[in-house]
Structures are given as C-alpha cells and as structure tokens.
Amino acid sequence: MMLATTQSGKAFKADYFRHFMRDAFNAAGLLEVTTHGLRYTSATILKELGLDWETIGDITGHKTAEMVRLYTEKRRRVARSIAMLDASELQNTTDESAKPVE
Numbered sequence: 203m204m205l206a207t208t209q210s211g212k213a214f215k216a217d218y219f220r221h222f223m224r225d226a227f228n229a230a231g232l233l234e235v236t237t238h239g240l241r242y243t244s245a246t247i248l249k250e251l252g253l254d255w256e257t258i259g260d261i262t263g264h265k266t267a268e269m270v271r272l273y274t275e276k277r278r279r280v281a282r283s284i285a286m287l288d289a290s291e292l293q294n295t296t297d298e299s300a301k302p303v304e
Contacts (some may be wrong), residue, residue, distance in 0.1 A: 245273040 206214055214222065220237055227235045241262055248258045255267035264270045 242273050245270055246277045249274045249278075 206219070208214060208218070223237045223240075227233070245258055245262050245264070248261060249255075249270075253261075255270045258270045258274075259265065259267055262270065262273070264273070
C-alpha cells in the first residue's frame with residue numbers, strides 16, 4: 203500500500219519525495235522543518251500512544267527496535283526528568299505541610 207504517490211500515481215522515490223516535501227515546507231514558510239524531523243516526531247508520538255517498538259519501526263521504516271528507541275530517547279529523557287521534578291516538588295510540599303506552625 204502506498205500512502206503518497208506522484209501525480210502520475212506512481213510511488214515516490216526517496217530523493218524525489220525529499221525534494222517535493224522541501225518545496226512544500228518552503229512554500230508554507232516552514233523553513234526549519236525536514237522530512238527527517240517528521241520521522242523523529244512520528245516515532246515519538248507513536249511511542250506516546252503506546253505502540254510497541256517493532257510496530258513503530260514498521261511504520262517509520264526503522265530496521266531495528268534500537269533505532270526506534272534512539273529516535274524517541276530525547277523525549278523520554280525529558281519526560282522522566284519532569285516526572286522526577288514533579289515528585290520532588292510534591293515531596294517538598296508534603297514535608298513543609300507536616301511542619302508545625304509556630
């Protein structure tokens with residue numbers, strides 16, 4: 203199944219697709235967007251939706267689960283860091299509320 207085709211109905215070749223998308227991004231004023239960035243974002247969103255590594259790789263075209271993990275690692279590290287900060291803040295709030303008022 204092909205998700206995107208050329209105007210003649212044929213499959214995009216990788217290089218043609220990259221140029222086609224670059225022209226579309228430029229026309230839309232999205233100069234910082236790349237097809238590689240979309241792949242990264244897609245893998246991250248799919249993981250956040252709960253898909254397993256193999257399924258994400260099948261969708262994004264990654265050959266190994268390890269590559270999918272690499273693509274999503276930055277976002278997962280950020281999420282873990284925020285969760286740790288939130289837990290720390292909750293602990294500090296709980297500790298302060300347990301102190302007697304003088």
